[in-house]
Every structure is written in structure tokens, then in C-alpha cells.
Amino acid sequence: MSSRAGQEVAAHLVRTVRxxxxxxVLPRFRRVPAFSKPDGSIVTEADFEAQxxxxxxxxxxxPLPVVAExxxxxxQHAVFADAxxxxxxxxxxxxKNFSEGVELFSLSVALMENGRPVLGTVYDPIAxxxxxxxxxxxxxxxGAPLVLAREGPRLRDAQAEVSLRHDTSRLRGVLKxxxxxxRRQYCGCATLAWCHLAAARFDVMLHSCQKMWDYAAGSLxxxxxxxxxxxxxxxxxxxxxxxxxxxxxxxxxxxFLEWRGWIRGRLAQ
Numbered sequence: 001m002s003s004r005a006g007q008e009v010a011a012h013l014v015r016t017v018r019x020x021x022x023x024x025v026l027p028r029f030r031r032v033p034a035f036s037k038p039d040g041s042i043v044t045e046a047d048f049e050a051q052x053x054x055x056x057x058x059x060x061x062x063p064l065p066v067v068a069e070x071x072x073x074x075x076q077h078a079v080f081a082d083a084x085x086x087x088x089x090x091x092x093x094x095x096k097n098f099s100e101g102v103e104l105f106s107l108s109v110a111l112m113e114n115g116r117p118v119l120g121t122v123y124d125p126i127a128x129x130x131x132x133x134x135x136x137x138x139x140x141x142x143g144a145p146l147v148l149a150r151e152g153p154r155l156r157d158a159q160a161e162v163s164l165r166h167d168t169s170r171l172r173g174v175l176k177x178x179x180x181x182x183r184r185q186y187c188g189c190a191t192l193a194w195c196h197l198a199a200a201r202f203d204v205m206l207h208s209c210q211k212m213w214d215y216a217a218g219s220l221x222x223x224x225x226x227x228x229x230x231x232x233x234x235x236x237x238x239x240x241x242x243x244x245x246x247x248x249x250x251x252x253x254x255x256f257l258e259w260r261g262w263i264r265g266r267l268a269q
Contacts, residue, residue, distance in 0.1 A: 006119050009134050010119045010134050013132070014121045014132050017054070017107050019057075020050055021050070022108050025098075028044070028045060029046070029101075033099075034099035043095060046095075047091050047092045048093050051070050051089060051092075052105070054089050055056070055089065060087070063139070064086050065086040066082060067087070069090050069091060075104050088109070088216040089109050089213060090108060090214065090216075091106065092106075093108055094187075094192065097189060099197060104126070104188060104192065106195075107123050110220065112216060112218040115242055116135075117120055117217060118218070119135070120134055120216060120218075121217055122191045129142060129203045130142055131221050138174070138224050139221045139224035146225045152250075153255065155204070157182075158259040159202040159203050160184050160202065161185055161193045161197065161206070161207075162186060162206045162207075165209070166208050170267060171266070173268065193218070197249060198227055199225075205249040206259075208232075219237070222249060227252075228249065231245060232267075
């Protein structure tokens with residue numbers, strides 16, 4: 001896909017996701033109950049209705065198979081195995097926030113080719129912020145270029161976004177004993193965490209387990225804004241298993257190398 005064609009598809013995608021958010025998600029905010037799924041996570045009517053509307057609307061942009069969060073796992077895996085090009089959809093990320101009336105949630109869609117995103121958008125309907133990126137062409141926030149500065153803080157002065165809910169390493173205990181950064185936060189919305197890092201609203205990120213729809217659009221937005229990322233045990237983020245990825249990320253190269261070095265150093269002890 002050429003850069004110009006990618007931009008045209010991305011612009012259409014941003015409009016589509018915004019329209020679905022306004023029509024299907026915002027009217028249900030603080031008005032619908034949440035239900036537990038078999039894996040212990042929660043879901044609402046807004047998740048299902050936004051997914052239905054997005055799948056239908058995406059067919060008009062490009063009629064491709066879809067991997068969406070609220071699909072059955074076997075259907076998700078079948079699309080990934082058989083379709084080199086597909087849409088990846090998180091119809092409502094931050095469902096717990098949404099269900100509790102916390103104004104921090106988003107809709108996320110990425111176009112995937114051979115397991116990697118080529119364009120994507122994350123839309124925050126409360127802040128009315130549309131982040132999007134096209135591989136090789138850049139990242140934008142509400143149409144304005146999103147470009148990270150090359151200089152940033154040292155790790156000891158950094159603000160960190162950390163989620164270790166599914167941590168299988170020793171990091172949870174390590175970070176309880178030691179704090180290499182100045183402040184720590186957790187926003188409860190993985191897709192927006194990538195975007196807020198790309199917008200330099202914090203400095204480093206560590207997530208222990210993300211599904212494809214959690215990282216597909218946001219990781220591209222960070223990369224195209226000039227940020228840096230890897231897995232916990234692999235330097236090439238994209239070589240890790242697609243269905244469950246750890247993420248180490250930062251907004252400058254020096255900070256990324258310091259943050260990744262600190263994490264891996266502690267794990268090696």
C-alpha cells in the first residue's frame with residue numbers, strides 16, 4: 001500500500017471509528033451493566049454493539065476477515081492462520097473503566113498484513129482524541145503530526161505506565177522492592193497507554209501480557225511517532241508470539257535502553 005493510499009484508508013477508518021463511538025458507545029456510558037466472561041474479564045452491551053457496528057462498517061472500507069476481541073477464540077485463530085491481511089478490532093478497550101464510569105476507554109482498529117499492523121487508529125471518545133498511524137508515513141493526533149522529541153528524562157525522573165496483572169516473571173516483586181522511576185501509573189486501557197506514550201504524556205511502559213487487539217494499533221502509533229519497544233525476552237517485538245506479548249517501551253532511545261537494561265538486569269539476578 002502506498003503512503004497516499006494508506007492515508008486515505010486511515011482517514012476513512014478514523015471517521016468510521018469515531019462514528020461508531022458516538023452512535024454505539026457513548027450513549028451506553030454509565031447506563032449499561034457489566035457481565036463476567038469465562039476468563040474473569042468483563043464485557044458490556046457496548047462491547048458487542050460496537051463490535052457489530054465496526055465489523056459491518058469495515059466491510060465498506062475493505063471487505064477483509066476480522067479478528068475482534070469478542071469473537072470466539074477458535075474463530076480468531078482461524079482468521080490469523082488463514083488470512084495474511086485482516087482487520088484487528090478492539091471494540092471497547094478499558095471496559096472495566098467504562099463500566100465503573102471512569103472516563104478512560106477507547107475503540108481501536110488496525111489493518112494487519114502478515115502479522116504486523118500497516119495502519120491503525122485509537123479513538124478516545126471522552127477526550128475526542130483520534131490517534132492514527134500509517135507504517136512508514138508517520139503518526140497523528142487529530143490530524144496534527146505526532147513526533148516524539150529525541151531528548152527525554154533519565155529513568156530515575158521518569159513517569160512509568162506499568163501493568164503486571166498477568167506477570168509470570170519476578171518483576172512484580174522486584175518493583176515492589178525497588179523503584180527505578182519517579183512515579184508509576186496504570187490507566188486501565190492498553191490501547192490508550194500506547195498512544196499516551198507516543199504523545200509524551202508519560203515516559204516508559206511495561207505491560208506483562210497484551211492480546212493482539214491491545215497492541216495492534218497502539219504499537220504502530222508509538223513506532224511511527226518515533227518511540228521504541230521490545231518484548232521482555234526479545235529485542236524484536238514483532239517476533240514474539242502474536243496472541244500474548246509483553247511490552248517494554250519508552251519515548252526516547254536512551255531511556256528505552258536504560259529501562260530495558262534495568263528490567264533485564266533484575267531478572268538475570
